[in-house]
Amino acid sequence: MANSLTEYSNALADAVARGGTVVVAVHARERIASSGVLWRPGVVITADHTIKCEEEITVTLPDNRTVPATLAGRDSGTDIAVLRVDVAGVDAARIASHATLQAGSMALALGRRGENGIAASFGVVSAVGGPWRTWRGGQMECFIRPDVNMYPGLSGGPLIDVEGRVLGINTPALTRNLPVTIPAVTIDRVTDELLAKGHIARGYLGIGLHPVQFPDGRGGLIILSVEPNGPAGSAGILIGDVVLALDGKPVGDTEDVQTHLAGESVGKPVNASLLRGGQPFNVSITPGERPRGGR
């Protein structure tokens, strides 16, 4: 009896030790350091909200060396920041697919406390769901809610399975009460784009919209403003037109449009179905890139 419990205990401690070989401490804010993951050789991922100062960031590695890191890019939408570190001979994360993840799977949240070693918190995956968009506008490939205590300093650290493989990184900043895990597949996509461009391009139509409902129960979005020379304005869209669908998908809420524009939408023409004076028509709009720093 006691032996099987000890085997279970050893397995968890082994998972922490194995997972801990890719967990770093990230020093980019006052007081408590956050955590990060050696995602690829020379690339550290952490939670964007824990980067308070962009200059003179340092990272404490699993072997206790503290090395300088440079911010390669950050995306508040998905709460992902990418740091570059010039180190050789360190592990990179072994990634576990979320495809087989189920509610109830045992999981551990890890962090690194400065030079004081690994820190762990144990629980289960509480819920797994489909794609979702964060309140900051970032697109997540799947929803993972961990039931683990997020102690100070664990933000940006990985959620690992009992084999020590990384499922994603944990952040309390994307939901009101409980932490979520940013899935590895999202981190891979955002990291590729941040490393290539330094920021995430968000699709942009240049219109202001408000939901309307017709007497027959159908819904749409009425156009309240049009950016002159913006993507929609250039396509001939006028104030008062009503958007019914984008690429055949009905839109009843501005959220539907945001979702449609998430991901790699910039430069890819969208077939918009509209009403003008009661007459349906279609027009192709090519989303531009949302101006950075503005709306």
Place this chain on the structure above:
Amino acid sequence: MFEILAETLRRSTVQIYARRHGAGSGVIWNAEGLVVTNAHVIESRECVVETPDGRKLEAVLVKRDARRDLAVLRVSPAAPWEPAALGDSRNLRAGQVVLAVGNPLGVSGAVTTGIIHATSRKEWIQADISLAPGNSGGMLADTEGRLIGINSMIYQGIALAVPTHAIALFLARAFAGARAA
């Protein structure tokens, strides 16, 4: 899966009445009647220890160290009296499974499970486990049923326990001092 272990640990866990309000927990340390608990559980020199089978025994405070949050009491033991098995608190691993037994909020012999959170502080065991008032002075044990520490407090959500090796040191000093006096 933890039932047998929990039952074993409960047999070495006592309730301590030494304050105006509420009870704390304590651990049966040896066959000679020593009980170890937290200093903050003990407010007076005389207190009552309630054994797992419900007998109430008069206890005398032998030594109290508020800084280490440790106290040792002596009772005249009567069977059944089962001292805790002692574990090694110097070689803990982050992630290993631990159990806490105590009397949180007056519930006698309640069990919670968790893991070692970190091993970065020598003077405290840091555990990811849920504790409540009344767990104070109670047992933190490994999966072999051995005492590794005495639950003391919660700091930033993390349970802190005094490691067994620190308790042994405290007792050695307490009794060296007693002989000298």
